[in-house]
Structure formats: C-alpha cells, structure tokens
Amino acid sequence: MRPGTAEHPAASATRERLARSAAATGSPGLAADVRDWLASRGRARPSRVRRIPLAALDGWRFEEDGGDLAHTSGRFFRVEGVRIDGGPHPFGDWQQPIIRQPEIGLLGILAKEFDGVLHFLMQAKMEPGNPNLLQLSPTVQATRSNYQRAHGGSAVRYLDHFTGDRPGRPLTDGLQSEHGSWFWQKSNRNVVVETDAEVAPDPDFRWFTLGELGALLHHDDLVNMDSRSVLACLPAPRPGGTPRHTAVEIASWLTGERARRRLLARPVPLRSVAGWTREESAVRHREDRWFRVVAVAVESESREVAGWTQPLFEPCGPGVTAFLVRRIGGVPHLLAQARAEPGLLHTVEIAPTVQYAPHNYAHLPAAARPRHADLVAAATGPAVRYSALHSDEGGRFLDARTRCLFVSVDHLDDPATDDPGPGFCWLTPDQLGALTRQGHQVNVQARTLLSVLHTGGVTL
Secondary structure: OOOOOOOOHHHHHHHHHHHHHHHOOOOOOHHHHHHHHHHHHHHHOOEEEEEEOHHHOOOEEEOOOOOOEEEOOOOOOEEEEEEEEOOOOOOOOEEEEEEEOOOOEEEEEEEEEEOOEEEEEEEEEEOOOOOOOEEEEOOEEEOHHHHOOOOOOOOOOOOHHHHOOOOOEEEEEEEEEOOOOOEOOOEEEEEEEEOOOOOOOOOOEEEEOHHHHHHHOOOOOOEOHHHHHHHHOOOOOOOOOOOOOOHHHHHHHHHHHHHHOOOEEEEEOHHHOOOEEEOOOOEEEOOOOOEEEEEEEEEEOOOOOOEEEEEEEEEOOOEEEEEEEEEEOOEEEEEEEEEEOOOOOOOEEEEOOEEEOHHHHOOOOHHHOOOOHHHHHHOOHHHEEEEEEEEOOOOOEOOOEEEEEEEEOOOOOOHHHHOOOOOEEEEOHHHHHHHHOOOOOEOHHHHHHHHHHHOOOOOO
C-alpha cells in the first residue's frame, strides 16, 4: 500500500485474522500425519486408475464431423483443435489439441473460526491424474455438470454453503483462468466463505489453519492445484511496503502488453490439427513432444460415481515455474512476466518470471530457452528461497507436475534483472495479490506461488 492510502477497516481486520491463522503452523509431524490420513482414506475408499485404448472410452466418441473427442451427453468437456498464429519465439505458428469446457466450475473453501483462529476445511479428494491419487482439495471442487449431477451420482458434500439460499460470508470470490495452454477460455469461480454454523464432520474432510497449509506446501504432491489457486485469492496476511511501480503503472504495462501481442488463436477441428496423429493409445505430436491425449478407466469408492472412463492430457515431462525475487528500496519484489497463451480469455495474463517445460526445448539451441531460465536452473543454496514439486489439475491432466521456485537475485549485480526489458515488470506480492482478486489477470502458475506467500509458507 502506498503512503497516503487507507485500507477499509473491515479489510484490515480480515488481514489480521488471516495473519493469526498463518502464524499457527502446527506440529513438526504435520506432513507425515496428513499423508497417513490421506493413505487411510485411500484404503477406506479404494481407487484404481488404468490406461485403456482410446477406442475403449465408454460414452465418448470421435465425432464424424471434424473428429473432435466429445462425450455423448454433450456435457463435461471436449477435446478439439486450436490454431495459433504469431506465437512467441522460437515456436511461431503451431497447432495442437485443446480442452473446451465452457461451464464455470466451483472451487470453494469453507472457513470457520475455532478458538479465535480461522481454519479452512480441506477435502481428501481422489483425482485420476494425480501421481498419488489423493491430495488436499478445496471443500467443494466441482464442475457445473458434477454439482448438477449430470453423471447421475451422489450430491456434492457442503455445496449448500456456497450455492444455497443462505451462503456463508465471502472472504474472496472471483473468476480465474485455468491452464491457458491446455484449456480454451476456461474459468472457475474461486471462493472462500466463512460460516458460523455447525459443520457436520465427515471423515474425508479436515480443518487446517493457513499456517498449516503453508507448511504442507513445502511438500511434493500434497496440496492440489485448485486449493493453491483459491488460497492465492485471499488477501495477503500483511500489506507490503512501498512498491517500485504504482497500480496505474502496472495496469498500463499489462494493457500495453495485451495490445501489442500478435498471438491469434482460433478453434479448428481436431482431425485437421497439423503435426498430430491419432494412434491406438493416444493422440500425440509426431515428434512425441508437448503432451499426449490418452484415455483412462477409473474405479473409485470416494467419488460421486463409482466408475467411469475419460480422456486426459499427459505432458511429456515436468515443467518449471519460478519467480525471481529482489528487494527494491528494502521491499521484496517479484519479477512478473506478461505471458501470452492461446487459451486465455484475454490472451495475456501475469505469469512467473520463468514458466516452461524443459523437454520442449531440448532439441533447440541454448539461446532459444526462455529468458532467465538458465539463472533459475543454476540457483543453489540460500538463493533458492522455496522449491517444491506440485501436481497440476488431476481431473484433466495425467501425472502433470511442475517444479515451483522462488529464487533470490539480491546477491547478483545483473542489469538484466534490474531492468528486465519488455514483457517483464517488478511488482510486490501485495500488488500481485490485488491483481489476482480482479480475476483473469494472474495465471494459475503464478497463483500457485502466490499461495505459498499468502499461507506464510515463505516469507520474503
């Protein structure tokens, strides 16, 4: 917050309550305890995921007109093609499969105060694409098809706290993008509501403080992507200091980047996507890069229906996302990137400094790698302020994992980071959080890293 501005008393009070919750970090054995709990829920309600040929998908078909992969009900999602013109160097123009899911999903976390400290109700949820199946998800994580019971299954637990006649008090509420490289203009409602009502216990759900969630975010494959996205939308527990740029300057920078980018994306039939081939077990790129569209059969006693088949996107290797961190005038700043992705509603959103999949660049010269990627790869010791391997959305992606980092460059005398050039801008975590709450401004990879800050998992 800049000098001379005042925060609404209610907003200040909310920050103080979030700060108390973030300070409650739990016991040293918390992560082991949570893993034991997830394992016990997995044993109590077993799940099994196996790969199947594309032809074995039940209720799904490749349409005769265009070859798109769609559900026979017309609900859920579909896999179609997209053509990109004017993309960033070194790839330029390309075509690929993409997921179209026009309905808005609900990602909701229920909050309640116990002994003067806010707690958040998290679910032990199975998703077929997660490498360990069960991770901590929001209280409610459901597409409209799910909570309207298009699958004919059981009702979504605790849904009435978010959609009923008397929902809880919102602490944050907004529409956010999903992966802009794999979803076509997909939005989810990210919401945290607080209740004073009694909440009936359920063995698949458990209360955590923000500080406990921050501690768990230091562990691989434990807190799922949707939880991280929602937690990032909360106000920061403490406001930051004086930033390098004003809010108006940052808004002008982002608007200018959106105006100048040439990337044009338009849907095309899946059958016509150049460079991709449909085989028995996958739709894949002819050089087996990027990702594959595969099929799985799922059996689960913990989901709304006991069994189903579905397509999943399987990346060909893990990704890397990292924010460079620098103190400017004594205030921590993050080096943000204005990143264009074909599936984003506004084409460009704020992303981490580095966001890429190294395997997609393995065949290219070193100069083709994203700016600052080598600096992140070479970082060691105290410069690495945070590092964890997190799973991406397990309901649509198979074994999609990303190494997430904060890397300090305070020790470097590097003009390239002091004046990072077009497409990059230094902003404080508080500014990034304010932009996040506006919706469709900050991408899901940046929100993962912001969730670590908002839960107190890392203090910069």
